[in-house]
Amino acid sequence: MKTWEHPGGKLRELGAEFLTDAELLSILISTGTKGKSAEEVAEEILNKFSSFKGMANQPLEKFLQFKGLGDVKIIRIAAAFEIARRIVNQVSKDYNKE
Numbered sequence: 001m002k003t004w005e006h007p008g009g010k011l012r013e014l015g016a017e018f019l020t021d022a023e024l025l026s027i028l029i030s031t032g033t034k035g036k037s038a039e040e041v042a043e044e045i046l047n048k049f050s051s052f053k054g055m056a057n058q059p060l061e062k063f064l065q066f067k068g069l070g071d072v073k074i075i076r077i078a079a080a081f082e083i084a085r086r087i088v089n090q091v092s093k094d095y096n097k098e
Contacts, residue, residue: 007019007023007024007026007027007039008027010023011023011024011027021042021046021051021052022039022042022043022046023039023042025042025045025046025052025077026038026039026041026042028073028076028077028080029041029042029068029069029073029076029077030073030076031068032068033067033068036067036068038068041066041067041068041069044066045063045066045069048066052081055077055081056081056084056085060074060075060078063077
């Protein structure tokens with residue numbers, strides 16, 4: 001069994017459910033900055049907003065305060081949250097049909 005250093009490898013090997021919130025977010029962030037890994041940037045973001053739920057309703061500009069996040073990474077995060085919202089809406093619609 002291979003031990004992965006990057007959360008993406010861990011996800012592939014063990015499954016997404018075995019990753020922490022910071023590891024999942026770091027996959028979207030992809031790369032860190034000099035002296036700070038993507039996972040450390042992710043932990044900083046989660047500490048600031050307390051959770052994914054806390055992040056979800058923030059204006060995109062709030063993410064610019066984090067060193068290592070530029071437009072592309074912020075857009076990636078925003079897209080992931082929109083996908084999650086749409087899934088929740090679809091599940092909710094399906095549930096209400098029953």
